[in-house]
Amino acid sequence: xxxxxxxxxxxxxxxxxxxxxxxxxxxxxxxxxxxxxxxxxxxxxxxxxxxxxxxxxxxxxxxxxxxxxxxxxxxxxxxxxxxxxxxxxxxxxxxxxxxxxxxxxxxxxxxxxxxxxxxxxxxxxxxxxxxxxxxxxxxxxxxxxxxxxxxxxxxxxxxxxxxxxxxxxxxxxxxxxxxxxxxxxxxxxxxxxxxxxxxxxxxxxxxxxxxxxxxxxxxxxxxxxxxxxxxxxxxxxxxxxxxxxxxxxxxxxxxxxxxxxxxxxxxxxxxxxxxxxxxxxxx
Amino acid sequence: xxxxxxxxxxxxxxxxxxxxxxxxxxxxxxxxxxxxxxxxxxxxxxxxxxxxxxxxxxxxxxxxxxxxxxxxxxxxxxxxxxxxxxxxxxxxxxxxxxxxxxxxxxxxxxxxxxxxxxxxxxxxxxxxxxxxxxxxxxxxxxxxxxxxxxxxxxxxxxxxxxxxxxxxxxxxxxxxxxxxxxxxxxxxxxxxxxxxxxxxxxxxxxxxxxxxxxxxxxxxxxxxxxxxxxxxxxxxxxxxxxxxxxxxxxxxxxxxxxxxxxxxxxxxxxxxxxxxxxxxxxxxxxxxxxxxxxxxxxxxxxxxxxxxxxxxx
Amino acid sequence: xxxxxxxxxxxxxxxxxxxxxxxxxxxxxxxxxxxxxxxxxxxxxxxxxxxxxxxxxxxxxxxxxxxxxxxxxxxxxxxxxxxxxxxxxxxxxxxxxxxxxxxxxxxxxxxxxxxxxxxxxxxxxxxxxxxxxxxxxxxxxxxxxxxxxxxxxxxxxxxxxxxxxxxxxxxxxxxxxxxxxxxxxxxxxxxxxxxxxxxxxxxxxxxxxxxxxxxxxxxxxxxxxxxxxxxxxxxxxxxxxxxxxxxxxxxxxxxxxxxxxxxxxxxxxxxxxxxxxxxxxxxxxxxxxxxxxxxxxxxxxxxxxxxxxxxxxxxxxxxxxxxxxxxxxxxxxxxxxxxxxxxxxxxxxxxxxxxxxxxxxxx
Numbered sequence: 001x002x003x004x005x006x007x008x009x010x011x012x013x014x015x016x017x018x019x020x021x022x023x024x025x026x027x028x029x030x031x032x033x034x035x036x037x038x039x040x041x042x043x044x045x046x047x048x049x050x051x052x053x054x055x056x057x058x059x060x061x062x063x064x065x066x067x068x069x070x071x072x073x074x075x076x077x078x079x080x081x082x083x084x085x086x087x088x089x090x091x092x093x094x095x096x097x098x099x100x101x102x103x104x105x106x107x108x109x110x111x112x113x114x115x116x117x118x119x120x121x122x123x124x125x126x127x128x129x130x131x132x133x134x135x136x137x138x139x140x141x142x143x144x145x146x147x148x149x150x151x152x153x154x155x156x157x158x159x160x161x162x163x164x165x166x167x168x169x170x171x172x173x174x175x176x177x178x179x180x181x182x183x184x185x186x187x188x189x190x191x192x193x194x195x196x197x198x199x200x201x202x203x204x205x206x207x208x209x210x211x212x213x214x215x216x217x218x219x220x221x222x223x224x225x226x227x228x229x230x231x232x233x234x235x236x237x238x239x240x241x242x243x244x245x246x247x248x249x250x251x252x253x254x255x256x257x258x259x260x261x262x263x264x265x266x267x268x269x270x271x272x273x274x275x276x277x278x279x280x281x282x283x
Numbered sequence: 284x285x286x287x288x289x290x291x292x293x294x295x296x297x298x299x300x301x302x303x304x305x306x307x308x309x310x311x312x313x314x315x316x317x318x319x320x321x322x323x324x325x326x327x328x329x330x331x332x333x334x335x336x337x338x339x340x341x342x343x344x345x346x347x348x349x350x351x352x353x354x355x356x357x358x359x360x361x362x363x364x365x366x367x368x369x370x371x372x373x374x375x376x377x378x379x380x381x382x383x384x385x386x387x388x389x390x391x392x393x394x395x396x397x398x399x400x401x402x403x404x405x406x407x408x409x410x411x412x413x414x415x416x417x418x419x420x421x422x423x424x425x426x427x428x429x430x431x432x433x434x435x436x437x438x439x440x441x442x443x444x445x446x447x448x449x450x451x452x453x454x455x456x457x458x459x460x461x462x463x464x465x466x467x468x469x470x471x472x473x474x475x476x477x478x479x480x481x482x483x484x485x486x487x488x489x490x491x492x493x494x495x496x497x498x499x500x501x502x503x504x505x506x507x508x509x510x511x512x513x514x515x516x517x518x519x520x521x522x523x524x525x526x527x528x529x530x531x532x533x534x535x536x537x538x539x540x541x542x543x544x545x546x547x548x549x550x551x552x553x554x555x556x557x558x559x560x561x562x563x564x565x566x567x568x569x570x571x572x573x574x575x576x577x578x579x580x581x582x583x584x585x586x587x588x589x590x591x592x593x594x595x596x
Numbered sequence: 597x598x599x600x601x602x603x604x605x606x607x608x609x610x611x612x613x614x615x616x617x618x619x620x621x622x623x624x625x626x627x628x629x630x631x632x633x634x635x636x637x638x639x640x641x642x643x644x645x646x647x648x649x650x651x652x653x654x655x656x657x658x659x660x661x662x663x664x665x666x667x668x669x670x671x672x673x674x675x676x677x678x679x680x681x682x683x684x685x686x687x688x689x690x691x692x693x694x695x696x697x698x699x700x701x702x703x704x705x706x707x708x709x710x711x712x713x714x715x716x717x718x719x720x721x722x723x724x725x726x727x728x729x730x731x732x733x734x735x736x737x738x739x740x741x742x743x744x745x746x747x748x749x750x751x752x753x754x755x756x757x758x759x760x761x762x763x764x765x766x767x768x769x770x771x772x773x774x775x776x777x778x779x780x781x782x783x784x785x786x787x788x789x790x791x792x793x794x795x796x797x798x799x800x801x802x803x804x805x806x807x808x809x810x811x812x813x814x815x816x817x818x819x820x821x822x823x824x825x826x827x828x829x830x831x832x833x834x835x836x837x838x839x840x841x842x843x844x845x846x847x848x849x850x851x852x853x854x855x856x857x858x859x860x861x862x863x864x865x866x867x868x869x870x871x872x873x874x875x876x877x878x879x880x881x882x883x884x885x886x887x888x889x890x891x892x893x894x895x896x897x898x899x900x901x902x903x904x905x906x907x908x909x910x911x912x913x914x915x916x917x918x919x920x921x922x923x924x925x926x927x928x929x930x931x932x933x934x935x936x937x938x939x940x941x942x943x944x945x946x947x948x949x950x951x952x953x954x955x956x957x958x959x
Contacts, residue, residue: 017394020387021405024412024474027423030434034426046437047447053434094320101316105309113317120328122523122583124531126552127576130559130569131335132327154327157320174681177648180668181675181752182695182742187306192694196685215416217534218552222560233418237538248426255419266414270407273414274478297661299670307667 031259034252035063042248063249073254075228076235081261083145083231084213087152091209094153095160096202100190102161103168104176114165121158125218128154133222147223148231152213159212160205167201168194204272211262211273232258338569345563356570365546366571369554372461376550377529380468384525385518387469388476393506395477396484406478413474421538424467428453428539457547460540464548467535472528476521483517484510519590523583530579551575598659598749599624600645600782605654607640607806614640616806617654625780629797631787631829637806638786639754645784646752647671658749669698674743675752678759680735682727688714688738689723695746713741716775733764740772744779753785757792769795790830794818802826824956827879827949833913836885836923838878839953842871851878851950855919856898861945867959868950875953882913884947885925888940897942900925902933916941 034042036059044051067073101107102114132151133142141147171194179189195202220231227239236254240247266273306312339356343349360366395406412420427434436450445451453463487510495505533552536542542549542557549557551571559568600622607615615637622628630638643649645656647668655662663671674695683691689710696706714720717737727735736756743751756772757765773796776783787793793800794814802809802817802825810822814830821827827835840851840858849865849872851858858878860868888897900916900923912931916923916939925941933939950959 013394013397013399016390017405020391020394020473021408024409024470027420027427027470028411028415030427031420031423034423043432045431046433046450047440051437053437090323094323097316098320101313105313105316107310107313110313113321117320117324120324122527122579123328124527124552124575124579126531126533126555127572127579128328128331128335130555130565130572131331131338133560134334134338134565135327135331150323151327153323157323161320172679172681174677174679175683177646177668178675178677178681178742179683179694179698180648181646181671181673182746183669183698184694185304185307185667185669186309186312188698193683197683199685211414215414215418217416217418217537218556221537222556233416236422237418246426246429248429248432251422252426255416255422258419259415262414262416263411266410267407270403270410273410274406274482299661299663299666301665301667301670304667307669 028259031252031256034248035256036060037249038062039249063253066247067250067253067257071235071239071250071254072227072230073232073235073257076230076232077257077261079145079229080214080231080258083148083152084210086145087149087156087213088206088209090149091153091156091160092202092206094157095205095209096164096195096198098157098161099164099168100194103165104173104190104194117158117161120154121162123155125155125216129218129222132219136223142223143225143229145229148213148216148219151219151223152216156209156212160209163205163208164198164201167198167204171197200272200275203269204275207265207269207273210265214262335569335573338566339573341566343565345565349566352566356566357574359567360570360574365549365554366574368546369549369551369571372548373530373550376461376465376468376532377526380465380472380529381522381525383465383469384472384476385522387473388521389480389518391473391477392480392484395481406481410474410478412471413478417471417534418538420471421467421535424463424470425454425539428463430455454540455544457544460544460548464535464539467539468529468532471535472525476525479521480514480517483514486517487513516590519586523586523590526582526586527579530582531575598782599626599657600750600784601655601657602641602645603655603657605641605644605656606652607637607644607649608652614806615644615652618803618806618808619654620801620808620811622782622784624782627776627783627785627796627798628801629785629787629793629799630801630803631790631793632803632809634788635805636803638788638801638803641803642752642754642784642786645750646673646675672748673750673752674746674748675754676736676739676743676756678755680727680739680759682735682738682742684727687724687726688719688730688741691727691738692742692745695742699746709745709747710741713745716744716778717741717771732760733768736760736764736768737771740775744775744781747781749782751781751783753783753787755787756785758787758789765792772796791832794830800830802829820958821949822958824877824879824951824958827951827958831881833882833924833926835879835881835949836921836925837951838880838918838921838923840876840878842868842874842876842950844872850895851876853919855900857895858898858943858948859893859895859945860950861948864948864950864959871950871952871959876959877951877953877956879949879951880943881947882924882926884944885923885927885941886944887927887931888942892940892942896945897940899938899940902935902937902939904935905933 033054033056037056038058038060041056041058098117102110102117136142136147136151141150175193175197176189179193180186184192215233217233220234224230224234227235230238232254236251236258240251240254306315340351340353341349342352391409395402430452433450433453435453436445439445439451440447452459454460491509492505495509500508531552532550533556536548536550536553537556540548542553551574555568555571558564558571602618602620605615605618618637618641630641632638640649644651647663647666651664655664657663658671658673683694686694692710692713693706696709714723717740719734719737719741722730722734727738730738739756757768760768769792785796797814799811800814800817801811804825810817810826817826817830821830824837828837838853838856840853843850843852849860849868851860898918900918902914903917904915906913907929910929911926912929914925914927914933916925951957952959
């Protein structure tokens with residue numbers, strides 16, 4: 001437990017921790033409260049006496065109704081889910097196999113290839129979005145979910161590979177050797193022994209890749225154009241902002257509901273996610 | 284004595300002919316396992332990279348492949364005052380936010396590393412800014428920064444810091460807008476620093492701190508001489524990731540200011556987007572994007588070398 | 597079941613020559629132990645037999661088949677690892693059944709064999725459990741069970757007992773011995789523990805620096821070590837060594853140094869011809885030393901100073917200083933000595949060994 005007297009505990013622990021929590025979580029509170037606040041209460045200038053920011057006694061579902069009724073938000077949710085699930089699946093498949101090969105097999109060029117994949121892991125999406133948009137257009141993939149499903153793995157695979165390499169290295173070599181002596185071919189030892197043992201690592205990679213592709217913005221912004229193809233982040237920004245007019249109620253409702261799937265996925269796998277964060281750092 | 288001739292066992296010798304098992308060869312199996320990854324990365328990273336360079340040395344616009352113009356696009360950038368501002372902004376943005384993320388993240392990591400009630404719960408909530416879609420969270424901030432309805436101004440007003448009708452112009456003034464996007468970037472990055480550094484802290488044996496305490500080290504001395512040096516390798520890697528992310532940031536600026544007011548907050552990525560996609564000057568946009576590469580490359584090499592030095596020490 | 601022949605086998609890594617021409621013939625049903633310090637090449641040799649390491653030079657035959665090119669899966673062997681290598685995501689039953697499933701045995705046969713092995717090893721109650729729920733000894737039994745269900749040509753053991761505590765180790769040693777008596781499968785067992793080697797092996801192979809030092813039955817190694825290294829490695833406490841000069845005086849041969857002048861027994865003296873006038877190392881086991889009682893001849897005893905006396909109940913181990921060299925003697929439990937006391941020790945002449953000072957080979 002925390003040592004020291006009560007005032008020390010307050011000054012050195014509770015107070016800073018409280019400030020951190022308010023700083024980090026207040027925007028979410030603001031999102032929620034705005035979602036359920038009627039327009040009449042939202043648009044009061046901050047210096048008026050009637051400005052009561054932290055609570056509302058007249059909660060409304062008008063913004064939600066607008067979001068789900070007047071916009072194609074539900075379709076964006078579906079698009080985002082579909083793209084995130086498929087690109088995560090592709091990336092996991094590639095990343096697990098590549099991670100296994102790079103961490104467990106001796107072959108010419110292993111070190112070079114490992115370094116190359118690490119370097120691509122560091123390439124930011126914003127470096128390549130312009131030529132990539134050209135390529136997407138030449139493949140006639142523009143404005144389809146496949147443009148994202150195929151391009152998201154470019155940053156997800158290096159990440160999954162890197163994470164899985166670290167995880168596979170922690171699986172004792174003897175397990176695999178024993179399986180091979182037991183009569184398993186290399187690929188069988190991988191499939192029946194090493195991969196099942198690495199399931200926690202795969203879950204970490206999965207949940208991380210899912211949130212990364214759910215949150216991706218610039219490729220979706222550049223590659224998609226018609227409203228019914230868009231993902232949540234792009235849809236919200238392009239359909240709920242008209243020029244300089246922001247529909248704050250529905251915007252916040254969209255932000256809230258667009259965050260909920262990742263928050264739920266995350267809450268189920270907090271531990272895996274945290275080990276993904278730390279694993280991605282340690283490698 | 285060990286090399287005395289060994290008699291061959293009775294019966295005919297059979298040379299064990301292996302069945303045809305191509306995947307028992309490590310090279311072959313590795314090749315097969317890496318094939319999908321290499322194919323995808325070639326197609327969607329290596330090829331775009333080459334294509335990007337080609338774009339940058341031509342004068343292409345959307346829908347038409349241009350002619351070769353050599354380094355004209357880059358030469359134009361060197362003379363472009365907005366590009367100068369972009370370089371300055373990006374370095375300032377990266378430098379300031381990284382410092383703050385490191386300090387605040389480390390502080391939070393040290394707080395989280397203690398034992399207290401609801402620790403797992405707190406830790407889970409703290410990561411939220413990092414996991415929710417950045418664009419959506421930025422809208423919440425933009426709403427909080429709204430000139431007329433800002434809850435932050437209301438708080439400052441209630442605290443007596445600003446007068447009614449003279450609130451902070453969060454996103455409307457150039458310097459203030461830069462500060463605002465920095466705050467949002469720090470808000471988003473601190474959880475990542477905190478959780479990663481906490482994981483690093485947990486690998487440090489508490490025995491070391493206790494031994495130092497017995498040797499008479501005060502808490503800050505324990506931190507400075509024990510914790511900080513041991514945490515260095517993790518810190519460096521976290522910084523590496525954060526610097527790359529921040530240097531190439533797009534979403535926060537795009538949502539909060541769109542690069543404005545008067546280009547005061549443009550970064551490489553947003554300027555590239557404005558030129559390449561907004562104005563349709565593909566080649567110039569690609570040139571701005573690519574200009575990021577040598578700078579980023581330099582930073583990464585520098586940091587990787589530093590990490591290696593720290594780790595081999 | 598079958599024999600294993602290792603012929604002139606080398607293992608070279610990029611910067612390390614791990615095994616330098618090892619030749620060994622292991623007969624059908626034999627239990628052979630490879631023993632030596634870490635880095636001596638014993639584990640590498642075993643792994644080459646298993647197919648986990650490629651062979652740089654030479655042949656390995658199982659039965660009359662050269663297996664150099666075969667992957668482990670095609671060699672029909674079983675191996676027990678130091679850390680057990682139990683598949684953590686499978687139950688004990690599935691762990692034992694895995695090898696049979698891979699070889700496409702039918703379900704009934706698998707069940708029969710697994711249950712049979714579980715009976716032999718007394719792990720029937722644990723078949724449904726995961727390895728992490730088992731104690732160290734139980735895990736070791738499962739690892740053994742996994743090896744025996746397949747009824748392979750050869751068992752390979754890679755230091756299987758070194759993760760167990762001392763008491764369990766003795767118990768499992770007996771268990772492995774019993775198992776071998778029952779199944780009579782050709783076995784190669786690697787260990788760094790000479791006690792395990794002596795108690796388990798039909799024959800023991802002492803290795804050092806990638807070379808075989810001596811192959812023989814346990815007592816042969818103990819009684820007739822081929823060189824100084826084997827003499828020092830086998831037996832506990834280890835053999836004492838003293839540097840001496842071989843000299844002839846009055847028709848007898850003596851090994852002398854400033855603190856001792858020991859007469860070399862006749863049958864060894866006969867072989868001393870070329871060593872006369874040259875240095876040689878004298879070796880004597882602690883159990884071949886006892887307290888002198890006054891009737892012992894001068895030239896079969898020497899003086900020493902007690903440094904530490906360790907009372908073990910059945911014997912006393914004396915750590916001594918005789919001139920420049922440290923000596924250990926194992927004496928009767930009734931002896932009473934004090935530290936720094938000067939005593940005289942008598943040598944059992946049958947226990948005297950001599951080694952060439954340069955080649956270290958036995959004389």
